[in-house]
Each structure stands twice: as structure tokens, then as C-alpha cells.
Amino acid sequence: MTTTSDQLHRPRDGVSDPILEVKNAKVTYDGGETYVLDNVTFSIERNEILGVVGESGSGKSMLASALLDAIPAPGHLSGEVLYHPDQNTTVDVLEFTDSELMEYRWAEVSMVFQGAMSSFNPTMKVGAHFKDTLKAHNRVVPEGLDFARELLSDLYLDPERVLDSYPHELSGGMQQRALIALSLLLEPEVLVMDEPTAALDLLMQRSILLLLEEIKEKYDVTMVFITHDLPLVASLADRMAVMYAFELVEAGPRDQIIGDSGHPYTRALLNSTPNIDAPLEDMQPIPGKSPAPVNVPAGCSYADRCPLATDTCRQDDPVFEDIGDGHIVACHHWQQATEEIELTFNQDEGGESVEGELR
Amino acid sequence: MSRLENRGPNSVTDEPLISVEDVKVHFEKERSLFEMFSEPDVVKAVDGVSVDIGENDVLALVGESGCGKTTLGKTIIGLQKPSAGTISYRGRDIWETKAGNTDLSFADIRSSLQIIHQDPGSSLNPNRRIVETLSEPIRLTHPAITAGERRARIHSLLERVGMTPARDFASRYPHQLSGGEKQRVALARALLMNPDVILADEAISALDVSLRVEMMDLMLDLQEEFNTSFVFISHDLSNARYFAEHGDGRVGVMYLGNLVEVGPPEQLITDPQHPYTEVLRWATPNLALDATNASEPPMRKIDIPDPVNPPSGCRFHTRCPKAREACTQLQPELREVSDSHQVACFRSDPDHEYWESSELED
Numbered sequence: 001m002t003t004t005s006d007q008l009h010r011p012r013d014g015v016s017d018p019i020l021e022v023k024n025a026k027v028t029y030d031g032g033e034t035y036v037l038d039n040v041t042f043s044i045e046r047n048e049i050l051g052v053v054g055e056s057g058s059g060k061s062m063l064a065s066a067l068l069d070a071i072p073a074p075g076h077l078s079g080e081v082l083y084h085p086d087q088n089t090t091v092d093v094l095e096f097t098d099s100e101l102m103e104y105r106w107a108e109v110s111m112v113f114q115g116a117m118s119s120f121n122p123t124m125k126v127g128a129h130f131k132d133t134l135k136a137h138n139r140v141v142p143e144g145l146d147f148a149r150e151l152l153s154d155l156y157l158d159p160e161r162v163l164d165s166y167p168h169e170l171s172g173g174m175q176q177r178a179l180i181a182l183s184l185l186l187e188p189e190v191l192v193m194d195e196p197t198a199a200l201d202l203l204m205q206r207s208i209l210l211l212l213e214e215i216k217e218k219y220d221v222t223m224v225f226i227t228h229d230l231p232l233v234a235s236l237a238d239r240m241a242v243m244y245a246f247e248l249v250e251a252g253p254r255d256q257i258i259g260d261s262g263h264p265y266t267r268a269l270l271n272s273t274p275n276i277d278a279p280l281e282d283m284q285p286i287p288g289k290s291p292a293p294v295n296v297p298a299g300c301s302y303a304d305r306c307p308l309a310t311d312t313c314r315q316d317d318p319v320f321e322d323i324g325d326g327h328i329v330a331c332h333h334w335q336q337a338t339e340e341i342e343l344t345f346n347q348d349e350g351g352e353s354v355e356g357e358l359r
Numbered sequence: 360m361s362r363l364e365n366r367g368p369n370s371v372t373d374e375p376l377i378s379v380e381d382v383k384v385h386f387e388k389e390r391s392l393f394e395m396f397s398e399p400d401v402v403k404a405v406d407g408v409s410v411d412i413g414e415n416d417v418l419a420l421v422g423e424s425g426c427g428k429t430t431l432g433k434t435i436i437g438l439q440k441p442s443a444g445t446i447s448y449r450g451r452d453i454w455e456t457k458a459g460n461t462d463l464s465f466a467d468i469r470s471s472l473q474i475i476h477q478d479p480g481s482s483l484n485p486n487r488r489i490v491e492t493l494s495e496p497i498r499l500t501h502p503a504i505t506a507g508e509r510r511a512r513i514h515s516l517l518e519r520v521g522m523t524p525a526r527d528f529a530s531r532y533p534h535q536l537s538g539g540e541k542q543r544v545a546l547a548r549a550l551l552m553n554p555d556v557i558l559a560d561e562a563i564s565a566l567d568v569s570l571r572v573e574m575m576d577l578m579l580d581l582q583e584e585f586n587t588s589f590v591f592i593s594h595d596l597s598n599a600r601y602f603a604e605h606g607d608g609r610v611g612v613m614y615l616g617n618l619v620e621v622g623p624p625e626q627l628i629t630d631p632q633h634p635y636t637e638v639l640r641w642a643t644p645n646l647a648l649d650a651t652n653a654s655e656p657p658m659r660k661i662d663i664p665d666p667v668n669p670p671s672g673c674r675f676h677t678r679c680p681k682a683r684e685a686c687t688q689l690q691p692e693l694r695e696v697s698d699s700h701q702v703a704c705f706r707s708d709p710d711h712e713y714w715e716s717s718e719l720e721d
């Protein structure tokens with residue numbers, strides 16, 4: 001166990017009791033040539049639900065894997081990942097031995113991936129997955145299975161039927177819920193979910209979100225929910241973090257990110273998503289494309305697509321600024337963004353959009 | 360030009376482009392060795408659907424997984440043979456045409472009804488450059504034109520679907536394209552056949568949320584430009600609303616093989632008539648600041664029932680918060696509630712015995 005005292009570089013993100021801290025995390029491939037995670041620093045508050053949002057390929061999954069020191073080979077992770085099982089203890093995740101890491105990944109910080117199909121072994125009954133996990137971690141099987149049954153019923157599944165089924169005998173939504181139950185089997189403190197519902201229909205996605213909230217209350221588990229679907233996670237998260245081109249660009253309480261975001265990218269993202277209550281003409285696609293890992297530009301990586309970009313943006317990488325109440329933004333012109341890039345949804349007075357009619 | 364002549368004997372009248380009448384599609388589930396001698400399980404994927412599609416029309420089908428959207432869509436474009444009911448194209452029964460009993464050729468009908476799949480990658484040959492993939496339909500439809508003309512057409516179409524520089528994209532292989540770009544190629548390929556109807560089956564569902572509006576806009580522009588109708592399948596009501604509203608069409612809500620509500624998008628969303636439509640509306644995320652704490656879903660069970668043994672009466676009665684005894688006995692039919700807005704729920708009929716029957720106990 002190591003203790004680190006330098007809290008100096010922690011951005012003032014409003015997190016007072018972090019359960020996990022990531023400092024200057026970088027993931028490189030090709031011997032350091034290609035960045036897929038670029039100097040990310042952030043923390044997760046104990047018992048919160050953090051929503052991490054970004055488009056495909058923006059580095060979200062790398063961030064999730066970094067939390068578990070599980071970057072797929074031959075990627076290389078540098079920086080620090082610190083775990084605080086309680087307020088006074090700090091553990092350096094990147095220093096774990098293999099067996100410590102294996103225990104950490106199930107019993108401390110557990111992970112659920114998209115697509116239960118590929119996480120379950122199709123030739124094994126669901127119950128066998130639970131038993132194997134218990135045995136592999138030297139847990140008492142009957143007791144563990146009782147807990148599994150409780151978790152399954154918390155997720156509105158019929159425990160006996162599910163444990164006795166092969167994965168393919170269950171619907172996609174049932175499989176994904178069974179997988180969530182499995183990931184909670186060893187009572188982890190943190191559950192990291194990477195697009196856990198993306199393959200499911202919207203009704204099942206929303207139902208699962210509701211169940212996750214109940215699970216969180218019942219078991220006091222901290223949750224990290226990673227997705228490209230901003231409106232979806234906005235209905236669940238306490239706090240949100242936005243990624244763009246392998247970097248974190250904004251983080252803050254949910255209502256600030258939705259209603260008062262400071263980063264032009266976050267604002268564009270909000271305006272680009274079909275929203276059931278927004279006037280139809282107000283949905284605007286984001287022009288341009290995000291950069292590929294090999295050619296992340298100097299300066300702000302959003303400058304190419306940003307309507308507010310100046311020479312400063314193209315030259316200097318913006319650093320995080322605290323804009324109040326634990327809301328941090330990496331943009332030179334965040335003030336201008338809040339004034340000039342109008343959010344087009346949720347307007348009571350029927351405000352007009354800046355860009356005018358979309359179609 | 361291969362587009363079918365729009366001058367059939369009936370085209371002066373208001374004949375729909377596609378007419379679906381009481382269509383059923385029942386699949387027999389595969390049986391294991393032990394079950395060989397028992398009655399096979401039957402999935403009623405589509406169970407009595409009637410709907411018309413006009414020229415330059417949009418029908419957006421919504422509903423949860425397994426409710427029969429894909430099966431109905433494929434039936435509409437002649438890819439799936441119905442077990443009962445008829446499906447006609449410009450007044451000719453598609454399957455009678457296949458049997459050679461009408462004045463049209465099945466090949467012509469099939470080529471004017473195209474599909475774009477959810478997974479764009481799976482429909483593109485990984486070993487062929489985009490230009491080769493797109494040459495094929497042109498060779499079929501215009502055997503006489505030169506290679507140069509063909510390339511020019513492909514380039515202009517790629518530009519039209521937003522893939523510039525076209526020359527560069529044309530020479531790529533599918534794996535060198537993003538999901539959105541592959542979907543554009545699939546759209547371009549469908550358009551080369553000059554189709555009357557394109558079935559877009561969850562065609563935007565695999566794209567990032569932020570890219571969906573752009574792709575829908577593109578399809579809508581092409582709807583106008585090429586006078587193409589769309590059957591647009593989505594599990595997301597806000598996308599269905601966007602597409603149907605801009606395409607001047609309707610949204611059709613499916614539940615376990617039935618259409619339960621059909622109507623103009625704004626009406627269907629602001630004033631849903633079917634309790635299941637309200638469930639879909641609940642499921643659609645909303646960015647309003649007060650929407651953080653989602654309310655309880657307006658349904659009694661999370662999981663959709665097994666389509667092999669669908670509930671009696673109204674199929675939604677096992678989950679419907681408004682269900683009463685009457686709902687377990689009789690199946691409600693689609694009835695008109697206002698102009699072009701139909702719903703299949705007893706509650707739409709103020710005189711129905713539903714109102715006298717007792718509440719359901721779980």
C-alpha cells in the first residue's frame with residue numbers, strides 16, 4: 001500500500017471524498033506514438049453515479065479499462081490510479097500483483113461491458129457462471145448463491161429460472177441484467193459500466209437505469225456509467241464528465257452540464273440529439289469529425305469544429321477552469337460559449353435557435 | 360430507366376404504392392429431437408396487420424425488441440412471405456406476381472423495394488472496394504453505359520450522400536469507413552436501384568446519438584429528391600417522431616405482432632391514446648432539468664411476454680396499468696379516433712363494456 005499526498009494538481013471538481021482518483025492517465029499504442037487517452041485527471045465521489053459521455057472512439061472505454069488497470073495489450077498505461085477503500089486509505093492500483101488485481105476487479109471495482117452475449121460462455125448455464133466466480137474467489141458457494149438470488153430478484157428476474165437457463169434462452173435485456181447481478185456478486189464498492197445497455201431497446205435501457213438506481217440505494221455502490229448517449233445517462237447521473245478526442249473536456253453536476261455547460265462541444269452535443277420535447281427544427285448536427293488518434297492537433301482538439309475557435313485555441317491547449325460548484329471546463333472561451341451557443345431544448349419561452357431552421 | 364412505369368391501369372386513382380391487408384407471419388420454432396412428435400411452437404411475429412404506404416410516404420415503426428418490426432418491414436418489401444393475408448405493390452399481389460400470375464415481374468418489384476440494415480458492415484462485401492460494390496447495381500439497371508459514365512454516377516452519388524472527396528471514398532474498403540460512412544454507402548447502393556420504398560431497419564440505431572439527426576436529414580432530403588418512400592424502423596420514439604414528422608408521414612406503434620396505434624407523430628406524442636405508447640414515451644429520455652428522477656414506468660412488468668404464448672385478449676393486458684377484466688377476454692381492433700389516427704384499446708370507445716368491467720388483480 002502506498003500513500004500519496006499530492007492533492008495539488010487535483011482540479012477543483014467538487015469531489016470531497018473520492019473513492020477512485022485518476023491522475024494524468026495516458027494510454028499509448030505503437031510505442032508511445034498513438035495516444036488513445038491523453039492526460040486525463042479526474043475523480044469519482046464515493047456513492048455517486050457518474051455519467052461519462054463521449055462519441056465512439058473518444059477514449060471512454062480506455063478510461064474504463066484504466067480504472068481496472070485492464071488496458072488491452074499492447075497498450076501502455078501511465079499516470080496514477082488511486083483507490084480509496086475508505087477515506088483514510090489509499091491504494092495504488094498500478095502497483096498490484098496479479099492476484100491482488102484479480103480480487104480488486106471483482107470485489108472492489110467491478111466492470112460490466114456492452115453485450116452480455118460475449119461476456120457469458122454460451123455452453124454454460126448462467127448459474128454455473130455464478131458458482132465459478134464464487135469458487136475462484138474462495139467464497140462459500142451456498143451463501144453466495146443466496147445473495148445471487150437476491151440480486152437477481154432485485155433486477156426483476158426469476159432467480160431459479162435464470163440460474164437454470166443457458167444464456168441464449170434469455171432475452172437480451174434479461175442477459176444484461178443477469179450480467180449486472182454477476183458483477184455485483186462479490187459486493188464491489190464500485191461498478192463501472194461501459195455501454196451496458198447499448199444493444200438493447202430503449203424501453204429496456206430505461207428500465208435497467210431505474211433498477212440501477214434502486215441497486216445503488218440498496219447496496220451503497222458507487223457507479224460509473226459510460227456511454228455515447230448523453231440524454232440517456234442524463235436521466236441517471238448525479239455528476240457527468242464529457243470526453244472529446246481522448247481528453248476530458250468538462251465535468252460537473254448533472255444539472256450544470258445539461259443546463260449550463262461551458263464547453264462548446266458539450267453544448268453542440270446537447271443540441272444534436274433528438275429530444276422528445278424539443279421543437280423539431282432545433283436539432284442540429286455537429287459539423288465536422290473528431291480527430292483520429294494519430295493526428296490530435298496542437299491546442300484545443302475541438303478547435304477545428306468549434307464556432308468560437310480563435311488563434312489562441314489553435315495554439316494553446318486549454319487547462320481546466322473551475323467555473324463554480326464543482327463544475328470544471330477546459331475551454332478558453334467558456335463564458336462566450338454560455339452566452340452565444342444557445343441550448344435549444346427545454347425552453348419555456350419558446351426561444352429561437354441561433355442557427356435558425358435546420359431543415 | 361428501370362423504375363417501373365408509374366402508369367399502371369389504376370395509377371390515376373389514389374391507389375397506394377404498397378397495401379398490406381391482414382398480414383400474418385408465423386414462424387415455427389425449431390424443435391429438438393425430444394419434441395419431434397409434439398406440436399411445434401409457433402411465434403406469431405406479425406399477427407394481423409393492415410397498413411398502406413403511399414408515394415413519397417413515411418411509415419415509422421416503433422416498439423421494443425421482438426415485437427415484429429423487422430418481420431413486418433421485410434414483409435412490406437417482399438423479402439418475407441406472409442403466412443396469411445396479402446401484400447400488393449401498385450395493386451398487384453407481390454406473391455402472385457412471383458408465381459407469374461400478374462403483368463409485372465417479381466424482379467422489378469423486388470428491385471424497387473430496397474433495404475438498409477442496422478449493421479451496415481454486414482451488408483458490404485469486405486473484400487471489395489466501395490466503387491465495385493456500387494458498380495454492381497448500375498450494371499444491372501443500365502447494362503449499356505460505359506465504365507466512365509458509371510464511375511461518374513457513383514462519384515456524384517457519393518457526393519450526394521456526403522462522402523467527399525468521392526474519389527477517395529470510392530477506392531476504400533469497408534473496413535476503412537466509419538459506421539456512419541458505411542451506412543451512407545448502403546443508402547447510396549439502395550438509391551442506385553431507383554427504389555419506390557426503402558426499408559431502413561434500425562439504420563441509425565448503431566450510430567452515436569449525435570450522428571443520428573444528420574443521417575435522418577440525409578434520408579429525408581433523398582426522400583424528396585428521389586421521391587422515395589421510407590419504412591423507418593426504430594426502437595426510439597424520438598427518432599421515429601423526427602423522421603415521420605419531417606417526412607410528412609405516420610408513426611406506427613407495434614406490440615407483440617400487432618399495430619396498436621398509428622397516427623401523425625405530433626399527435627401521437629403529445630396525446631398518446633394507447634397505454635403502450637405512453638410506456639414508449641416514458642422510455643424516451645428527456646433533457647428537462649426536472650427529469651432527473653425518472654418516475655415509475657407506466658407498466659406493471661418489465662419484460663415482454665413470450666411471443667410463443669402471447670396473452671389472451673389484449674396482448675398488452677399483462678403489463679398495462681389500465682387493464683381490466685374485459686381486456687383479458689377480447690382483443691381490441693384498430694379504430695379511428697380522429698383523422699388518420701387509429702388505436703387498438705377499449706378505452707378509446709366510451710361505450711365499451713371495458714368501463715363496466717372490474718380492475719385486474721395481479
Ligand SMILES: Nc1ncnc2c1ncn2[C@@H]1O[C@H](COP(=O)(O)OP(=O)(O)O)[C@@H](O)[C@H]1O
Binds near residue numbers: 430666
Ligand atoms: N426466421 C425466424 N424464425 C423464427 N422466429 C423468428 C424469425 N424471425 C423472427 N422471429 C421471431 O419473431 C418475433 C418478432 O421478431 P422481429 O420481427 O425480429 O422483431 P423486432 O424487429 O421488432 O425486434 C421474435 O420473437 C423473433 O424471435
Ligand code: SF4
Binds near residue numbers: 675691
Ligand atoms: S385494451 Fe385494456 S389492456 Fe389493452 S391497452 Fe387498452 S386498457 Fe390496456
Ligand SMILES: [Mg+2]
Binds near residue numbers: 428430561
Ligand atoms: Mg428488428
